[in-house]
Amino acid sequence: MFDKILIANRGEIALRIIRTCREMGIKTVAVYSTADEKSLHVKFADEAVCIGPPAAKDSYLKIPRIIAAAEITDAKAIHPGYGFLAENAEFSRICEEHNIKFIGPSPKMIDTMGNKSMARENMQKYGVPTIPGSTGIITSPEQAKKIAAEIGYPVIFKASAGGGGRGMRICSDESEIEKQLVAARNESEACFGSAEIYLEKFIVEPRHVEIQILGDRHGQVVHFGERDCSMQRRHQKMLEESPSPGMTPELREKMGQAAVNAAETIHYEGAGTIEFLLDRDKNFYFMEMNTRIQVEHPVTEEVTNEDLIQRQIEVAAGLPIQKKKLKMRGHAIECRINAEDPKFNFRPSAGKVKAFHLPGGHSVRVDTHVYAGYDVPPFYDSMIAKLIVSAPDRKQAIHRMKRALNEFVIEGIQTNIPYQLQLMDDPNFIAGKFDTKYLENQFKFNPDPT
Structure with a gap:
């Protein structure tokens, strides 16, 4: 069992992890931005390290700073909680390279299942029921129209790298395909750094x-x-x-x-x-x-x-x-x-x-x-x-x-x-x-x- 775990997160989930670690006899390290200096996860952890200014991109998403915090506190494992870097394959990979246990799946597994289009293809391969739709990324409006005609409207575009409703657009007929595909791609690119979109049948009243x-x-x-x-x-x-x-x-x-x-x-x-x-x-x-x-x-x-x-x-x-x-x-x-x-x-x-x-x-x-x-x-x-x-x-x-x-x-x-x-x-x-x-x-x- 680990002697010390660094929690690469903030707020209630960081505090939730700290509580379980204490009950297991594991010491904890909190990381925090300057905006979170007085948050309870900082107060309740055994150690705390400031990793940057308020913006997440300059603190909770800064992998080198989190790894450095783990090394200087001699934390042998990192729990990512949810959000931020929790499903970041590169973070999991870097933890492995530094002999720090990432409390989550391997980089390969995150790559396989974190990409929604790839995950869908894998589930189809193993016989898990999937929603009818594209077998991969949509590369053109013509491709989208062809697939939509086969599976029937309404259909929905989804960001392959996305979540939280971002990069999703519903089309009720063929006339909306081109416009909504562009909108889905643009939002996906802005939110996730990837414009990859796939298409599914839109399930009514699910x-x-x-x-x-x-x-x-x-x-x-x-x-x-x-x-x-x-x-x-x-x-x-x-x-x-x-x-x-x-x-x-x-x-x-x-x-x-x-x-x-x-x-x-x-x-x-x-x-x-x-x-x-x-x-x-x-x-x-x-x-x-x-x-x-x-x-x-x-x-x-x-x-x-x-x-x-x-x-x-x-x-x-x-x-x-x-x-x-x-x-x-x-x-x-x-x-x-x-x-x-x-x-x-x-x-x-x-x-x-x-x-x-x-x-x-x-x-x-x-x-x-x-x-x-x-x-x-x-x-x-x-x-x-x-x-x-x-x-x-x-x-x-x-x-x-x-x-x-x-x-x-x-x-x-x-x-x-x-x-x-x-x-x-x-x-x-x-x-x-x-x-x-x-x-x-x-x-x-x-x-x-x-």
Whole structure:
């Protein structure tokens, strides 16, 4: 087992990793930008190293500075968390060259599965259901039109190197192909440094359901059930839950086995997530693989009683997975608490937090790096906390989440708590009747409910 781990991240996920490391008897090193000097992950780590100014490109994305921080503190492993360099094959490769264990997949695996077009080709090769579409990169509008005519409209362009909804454009007929292809390429180039685009059939009214998997270097892979991530706004997840509403034991077994088969055939090592689209007829299709721990991993932890960060560290250290029958208990929901104002089209809201009161009570968990007096910087993602509740069933979990959201007090900045509260009262959400476009097309937020 590692004596010391450097966490190449910030905020709540850095603090989350530090907590597990402490319970495992592992010392930790935090890295931070000058904007994060007073963040809790810096205060709680055993050591901390400043790696640059506020902009991520000058700090959290500076590989040489992170490697230098690991070397001067004698950290033998680096945990990348999620975002930033977590799915960067070059970072994983450089860690290997410096005899530092990257707590995640190998560079080859990140290259194979991190590129969505390549991942899709691999899944097709191994018989995992995929959405009909191009077998590789789209090189011309004519090629796109030909494929779209074969699979039928609507279709969607997707950035091969992308995520978070960037580089995605929907076409309802042939007249939109050229324009949307150019737009998708331009956005992909700007966001990911790659203009590579592929084409898929656009699935109407899908659910976004993902399977959490873990693989070790001995060839074993297990899954920990599913999460429903359909509650999205502009392709950004707002709320996640497990199990997925409408899931059956038979479908869970089928999807779980497909995910395990996919990971086994590519000899996957580490924590990862196989993401599927589930259509109205319970047909599921491989969408992409995330070769890292996910933001929403706590809902899986709550229903399986597993510490996924600990399991991730264990397999990175070479320990074999202890296989056991999956047991899911009750229901868990996670609401992402973001520093943004839903009254003004979710305008970002940075600034000083004047008051910060956490909800409590039975089966209520908050993962956050924020406290009263903390300055929320404007340089990073707007998520400042994750509120997770669990209960014996979904109905009770919704009631518990509503109670916890009402107790969550944050003053000095605006947050999306009012939006999440109204969602808890939404009849369709309560009934489990929603898809990935529900928040954008049907749910109506009332900015002044009084």
